[in-house]
Amino acid sequence: MAGRVRLAKLYTGYTEGLTGRIYExxxxxxxxxxxxxxxxxxxxxxxxxxxxIKAALISSGFTFPKxxxxxxxxxxxxxxxxxxxxLPIALCILxxxxxxxxxxxxxxxxxxxxxxxxxxxxxxxxxxxxxxxSSCDYCLIPQDETRRLISDLSYMPLSHLKDISEINIDSWYxxxxxxxxxxxEADEESFxxxxxxxxxxxxxxxxxxxxxxxxxxxxLGSPGCGKSSCGRxxxxxxxxxxxxEASSVIRINEALGSEDIKTIPVRPSVYIHPGITPTRxxxxxxxxxxxxxxxxxxxxxxxxxxxxxxTEILDLLRIPMExxxxxxxxxxxxxxxxxxxxxxxxxxxxxxxxxxETDEVCTCTPAVRKRYLGRLSGxxxxxxxxxxxxxxxKGEDLKxxxxxxxxxxxRELKDKVRSCWQMQEERYKNLGMRFNGRYEGADSELLRAxxxxxxxxxxVAQKAGFSARGFCKLMRVGRTIADLxxxxxxxADDISEAAVYRRRI
Amino acid sequence: xxxxxxxxxxxTAIRFNTGINSRVMSDLYSQGAVNSIRDLTADGLLKLKANxxxxxxxxxxxxxxxxxxxxxxxIREIANEYKDSLEKNGIYTISENDDDYPYLWRCLSGMPxxxxxxxxxxxxxQCHKKGACSVVGxxxxxxxxxxxxxxxxxxxxxxxxxxxSGMALGIDRKAHETTLDSMGSTVAFMPCGPxxxxxxxxxxxxxxxxxxxxxxxxxxxxxEVIKQYFPARNRLIAGLGDVTxxxxxxxxxxxxxxxxxxANQGKDVFVLPNNIYSDNCRGGLMxxxxxxxxxxxxxxxxxxxRENVSYRYEEEVVEDIYSKIKDLISIRPxxxxxxxNITGDKYDLITKVLTDLELQGDVxxxxxxxxxxxxx
Numbered sequence: 001m002a003g004r005v006r007l008a009k010l011y012t013g014y015t016e017g018l019t020g021r022i023y024e025x026x027x028x029x030x031x032x033x034x035x036x037x038x039x040x041x042x043x044x045x046x047x048x049x050x051x052x053i054k055a056a057l058i059s060s061g062f063t064f065p066k067x068x069x070x071x072x073x074x075x076x077x078x079x080x081x082x083x084x085x086x087l088p089i090a091l092c093i094l095x096x097x098x099x100x101x102x103x104x105x106x107x108x109x110x111x112x113x114x115x116x117x118x119x120x121x122x123x124x125x126x127x128x129x130x131x132x133x134s135s136c137d138y139c140l141i142p143q144d145e146t147r148r149l150i151s152d153l154s155y156m157p158l159s160h161l162k163d164i165s166e167i168n169i170d171s172w173y174x175x176x177x178x179x180x181x182x183x184x185e186a187d188e189e190s191f192x193x194x195x196x197x198x199x200x201x202x203x204x205x206x207x208x209x210x211x212x213x214x215x216x217x218x219x220l221g222s223p224g225c226g227k228s229s230c231g232r233x234x235x236x237x238x239x240x241x242x243x244x245e246a247s248s249v250i251r252i253n254e255a256l257g258s259e260d261i262k263t264i265p266v267r268p269s270v271y272i273h274p275g276i277t278p279t280r281x282x283x284x285x286x287x288x289x290x291x292x293x294x295x296x297x298x299x300x301x302x303x304x305x306x307x308x309x310x311t312e313i314l315d316l317l318r319i320p321m322e323x324x325x326x327x328x329x330x331x332x333x334x335x336x337x338x339x340x341x342x343x344x345x346x347x348x349x350x351x352x353x354x355x356x357e358t359d360e361v362c363t364c365t366p367a368v369r370k371r372y373l374g375r376l377s378g379x380x381x382x383x384x385x386x387x388x389x390x391x392x393x394k395g396e397d398l399k400x401x402x403x404x405x406x407x408x409x410x411r412e413l414k415d416k417v418r419s420c421w422q423m424q425e426e427r428y429k430n431l432g433m434r435f436n437g438r439y440e441g442a443d444s445e446l447l448r449a450x451x452x453x454x455x456x457x458x459x460v461a462q463k464a465g466f467s468a469r470g471f472c473k474l475m476r477v478g479r480t481i482a483d484l485x486x487x488x489x490x491x492a493d494d495i496s497e498a499a500v501y502r503r504r505i
Numbered sequence: 506x507x508x509x510x511x512x513x514x515x516x517t518a519i520r521f522n523t524g525i526n527s528r529v530m531s532d533l534y535s536q537g538a539v540n541s542i543r544d545l546t547a548d549g550l551l552k553l554k555a556n557x558x559x560x561x562x563x564x565x566x567x568x569x570x571x572x573x574x575x576x577x578x579x580i581r582e583i584a585n586e587y588k589d590s591l592e593k594n595g596i597y598t599i600s601e602n603d604d605d606y607p608y609l610w611r612c613l614s615g616m617p618x619x620x621x622x623x624x625x626x627x628x629x630x631q632c633h634k635k636g637a638c639s640v641v642g643x644x645x646x647x648x649x650x651x652x653x654x655x656x657x658x659x660x661x662x663x664x665x666x667x668x669x670s671g672m673a674l675g676i677d678r679k680a681h682e683t684t685l686d687s688m689g690s691t692v693a694f695m696p697c698g699p700x701x702x703x704x705x706x707x708x709x710x711x712x713x714x715x716x717x718x719x720x721x722x723x724x725x726x727x728x729e730v731i732k733q734y735f736p737a738r739n740r741l742i743a744g745l746g747d748v749t750x751x752x753x754x755x756x757x758x759x760x761x762x763x764x765x766x767x768a769n770q771g772k773d774v775f776v777l778p779n780n781i782y783s784d785n786c787r788g789g790l791m792x793x794x795x796x797x798x799x800x801x802x803x804x805x806x807x808x809x810x811r812e813n814v815s816y817r818y819e820e821e822v823v824e825d826i827y828s829k830i831k832d833l834i835s836i837r838p839x840x841x842x843x844x845x846n847i848t849g850d851k852y853d854l855i856t857k858v859l860t861d862l863e864l865q866g867d868v869x870x871x872x873x874x875x876x877x878x879x880x881x
Contacts, residue, residue: 201852202841220873349873356840356873389873391840452688463864496860497853500841504870 005030008095010108011136012088013129014080017288017328017335018255020125020132022109024074025085027092032068038089040073043081052083052114053090060118060161065097084123087112087140090161101168102138108169109133112142118161122148124257127250130155138173148254150247152177194409197226197233199393206230206388206501208413211237212420213480214435216321216343216383218306220505221390222353222360227346230390231302234344235269238299239418245298248338252290252297255337268299270341274308281316285328288335293320296341306347307375314380317343321383324438342437345384349373356391373505385437385473386501420483436483442475448482449475449490456492460499474498509591511584513598513619515546517725518583523573527615529566536560542600542618547577547584590726594700595715596623605629607745608817613770616744617723621699624719628667628690632745634818635665636810637692639746641739641763642676642753643785650753653777653800654679657750660803662689666810669694669746671738672707672714676752685713692745695722696738697730721745736762743767747813748806751776751797754788761788764797773809775800826850830858831867831877838874 006029014023036050054064071089073080088110094100102108111129112120122145131151133139143159154175158164165172197204203219203226210217211234219227241249249265270292272281283291293301303309303317320326320339328335349355350369354362364372424435427446433439439446444454457478461471477498482490519525525545533539538553538560545553554574557567573580591597599606600619607629610616638661642650658668658680668684670677672693684691693714697703699722702711714720723741724734739759743749743766751774754760767774774797779786793799800806833844845855859875862868868875 199846200842201845205852358843358874362872389840391842391873460860460864493853493857497856499860499863500856 006096006098008092010088010092010095010110012085012109012111013132014078014082014084015125015128015255016078016330016333018128018251018290018337019335020128020130022132022134023080025088025092026072026074027089027096028068028070028072029065029093029096030068030070034066035068036071037069038071038073038085040076041079042073043079045081045083046073046085049083049086049089049114052086052116053093055116056086056114056118056161057090057093059116060164062094062099062161063097065093069093082123082125083113084111084125084129086114087120087142087158090114091140094164099167100164103170106137107135108138108140109136110138110140112140112145112158114161120158120160125254127247127254131251138169139175146176148250150250194233197230200226200390202500203230203388203390206386207233208237208416208484209477209480209501210234210342210344210386210437212417212484213385213424213476214342214437215385215477215480216345216437217386217388218345218347218381218384219388219390220347220349220356222348222355222357222392225390225392227390228302228304231271231300231304231344231346232269234302234342235267235300237413237417238267239414239421241265241267241298249298252294252338255288255290256295257289268296268341269302270296270299271302271304274305274310274313276313278313278316281313282326283328283337285330288328288330290337291326293326293339293341294337297338299341300344301341302344302346304346306345307372308347309375311375311377314375314377318380318383321380343384347376349389356389358391359394376505381503381505382469384503385477387503387505388501416484419486420480423483423486436476436480439476439479440472442472447475447479447490448488449478453478453490453492453495457495460495464499464502466502470503474502477501509588510598510600511588512543512546513600514584514587514591514725515580516542516600517598517619518580518587519545519547519550519573521725521728522580522583523576524569525573526569529569532563532566536562538562541602543602547580550574550580551577587725590700591621594623594726596621596699596726597626598622599626599629599721605633608633609747610744613744615740617741620721620723620741621726622719622721623699624715625690625717626719628692628719631665631690632667632669632692634814635667636747636814637667637669637745638806638810639669639742639749639763639767640676640680641670641742641749641751641760643755643758643760644673644675644677645785646675646679646753647780647783647785650676650777650779651679654752655683657752657800657803657806658683658689659687661807661810662687664807664810665689666807667692669742671696671742672703672710672720674704674706678707678710681710681714681718685710685717691718693718693720694738694741694745695720695724696734698722698724698726698728700726701729703730735759739763740766743770743772746772747810748773748775750800750806751789751792753777753779753786754792755785756787756791758788761792764792768797773798775806826854826858827862830855831862834868834875835877838871838876840874844875 009026011022012025013020038047057064091110095102113123114120120142122142126145127148127150130149130153133153139155140158141155143157146157154177156173156175206217207230209215219230221227246265272292281291281293283289283294321343324340326337326339350362350364351372352363354360428434457474461474474495478490478494481494481497539545550573554570598619599622640658654676662684668680668691670680670693681691681693699720702708739762743763749767749772751760751764764774776789776792776797777800779789781790845852866878869878
């Protein structure tokens with residue numbers, strides 16, 4: 001034995017930001033005083049894997065080889081952490097020590113954490129790592145990571161080291177190729193509760209238009225008038241995540257290191273409040289952890305009490321609202337995080353919040369009122385398509401609350417939104433977008449507005465003193481209203497309704 | 506009400522081919538010898554001659570009737586010629602006995618009792634219900650006047666108003682063309698028979714008018730253009746409109762005739778302010794000096810037309826939801842939600858009404874609620 005170096009090599013994955021990469025693990029067992037070391041810029045969570053591996057191998061009936069064991073993870077210049085290297089290192093040791101035989105030149109991919117008794121556990125970020133696996137002959141992953149696959153892969157799930165039953169890998173390796181088809185359909189009745197918004201048809205309609213055409217929305221009204229429940233409703237009105245959307249949502253949750261592995265992804269609805277820090281919003285460039293902006297991707301970002309935010313935070317909002325993504329730079333490499341969300345803002349119309357109320361009187365002076373709403377900068381408001389006032393429900397409105405059953409309404413509205421999305425998908429399929437709210441132009445042919453509609457919109461825009469962007473907003477909101485009606489051609493009435501939601505602050 | 510009425514044609518034949526002129530006509534009417542144009546046919550004329558002694562008619566009138574009676578077969582002949590020509594050219598007559606005979610003409614004296622028409626007859630009803638606006642001006646307009654004509658015509662047409670002009674080159678042509686382009690209704694008064702295209706350069710407009718507009722003339726078909734008749738034609742243009750817009754007029758322009766007819770008929774005359782150094786604009790500016798209204802915005806013109814229309818015709822349907830909402834808001838300021846909850850009307854109807862009212866400047870949103878605008 002003396003003088004001989006026994007080597008083994010296999011592959012594992014590691015993520016930075018949202019990109020998984022394949023890493024190489026090499027193990028050398030050389031004669032000498034027993035010793036275990038992992039090299040390649042590893043932090044303690046990797047270094048201490050030796051203890052787990054030794055115990056796991058022994059309790060699963062293998063022997064831990066004697067001698068100097070050096071594990072090298074390459075590329076060595078990247079900082080690594082986490083426990084997903086346990087299983088590949090253990091397998092490497094088994095191969096190097098001759099307890100597992102693999103044909104020369106065959107590639108093995110493995111990942112997973114070991115417990116002391118040999119159980120194999122999944123670790124965060126699995127989805128992103130497994131998406132990077134392309135060509136390998138054997139792919140071994142923990143059983144509980146299988147449901148986090150976001151791409152097609154041939155693999156064998158392992159739950160315990162004892163699953164390695166024979167010395168020859170081919171005799172027990174039975175690959176599976178099932179890409180789990182999970183329906184992301186959320187519970188029908190969850191999310192949406194209309195009781196607070198009944199009797200406020202304008203708010204309900206704005207919410208419906210926002211959800212249908214992906215239009216950013218600003219709700220202004222007194223405290224307790226139902227703004228927050230409007231915000232919560234929107235993501236519930238949208239269709240369940242498509243496979244593509246779901247994979248984006250899973251990726252971000254994976255990057256966050258979310259421990260909650262078993263949840264089926266639902267359309268995100270992220271609530272932020274005025275006390276939030278820039279790092280929480282943007283994510284950390286240092287650790288490459290996504291922030292609330294990215295967590296709201298494919299869903300709704302609901303900013304409550306919008307006028308109470310610090311101006312720096314409000315300025316931050318503009319970046320994802322304009323670019324629909326964020327960039328983080330770490331070690332000279334740029335990492336991109338998606339942040340494609342529907343923005344819903346809610347706020348008081350004035351400092352006391354009673355401006356729109358009927359029975360109570362607002363006590364703010366005009367100067368105070370102006371300063372209060374003045375926090376919201378022009379560029380931010382420019383990005384908002386729909387403005388809606390709300391007030392507390394009383395008197396005549398209460399009669400309306402008993403109007404329609406929640407259930408029927410839920411189904412009816414959801415169906416409308418769904419067919420609206422289909423119409424838009426068809427319209428923008430050549431433009432690489434999906435929603436009216438994301439369309440920046442006003443091509444009358446694409447929007448199917450004849451000259452009378454365009455003339456009317458121009459008249460409204462002119463009388464309301466709109467910029468060119470305001471005119472485009474009017475056109476695209478009008479288009480969504482036509483879509484809600486399942487009409488191919490726009491009418492002037494669509495524009496007159498759209499004008500009701502125009503910006504007035 | 507469609508088609509050709511032979512007695513109308515005989516009347517026209519009498520008026521254009523015998524000594525029975527407008528003075529004779531007014532004598533006959535004032536003495537009660539004739540009650541309607543239906544009494545003035547070849548047969549009616551003979552009957553009238555027999556009963557002439559019963560009325561206290563002037564000698565000249567008696568003479569004219571006696572002369573006319575001599576050529577009664579000629580009158581029938583001409584009427585039949587007209588009839589053939591009408592049928593061949595798709596022309597029909599409108600007489601004061603028809604329901605759609607312009608209401609404004611009934612109130613004025615000196616308007617033709619029978620006119621020849623080609624095109625969409627229902628435009629006359631629209632004139633009555635929505636109002637009409639005469640748009641006239643020089644045949645050699647400046648670019649500025651052309652631009653203004655187009656802009657004002659568009660706005661007026663959008664309000665449903667019919668434009669009236671004379672199918673001449675320049676401003677007239679522009680007014681017709683813009684109206685037709687905006688899918689509006691327009692009426693052209695010809696200085697000749699309705700089957701004759703004058704000026705011939707406007708054949709394209711003539712064809713479009715036949716299709717989507719209305720061509721009127723008091724001249725029988727086949728009658729060629731007579732220069733002297735132009736002012737008489739202008740009185741009809743002024744007579745059919747509720748207001749008259751003078752886009753550009755030189756010092757001795759025929760447009761000024763239209764303006765003075767309009768003023769004499771008690772119509773409002775709006776004049777587009779124009780370059781004081783241009784001779785071609787002088788006539789219009791003189792009108793302004795004499796107290797014509799300045800054409801500044803289309804709203805005031807449309808308001809004036811609406812006001813005139815309201816005296817003769819009350820719109821039943823459309824107005825009511827608008828005024829209902831205005832009444833509601835006048836009680837106290839109300840949000841969109843409250844309006845919907847109280848009226849129970851459909852959401853898209855209310856939003857349309859509110860946006861329209863807002864565009865008209867009748868209501869505005871203050872503190873999240875709609876209020877009536879206080880107008881100074």
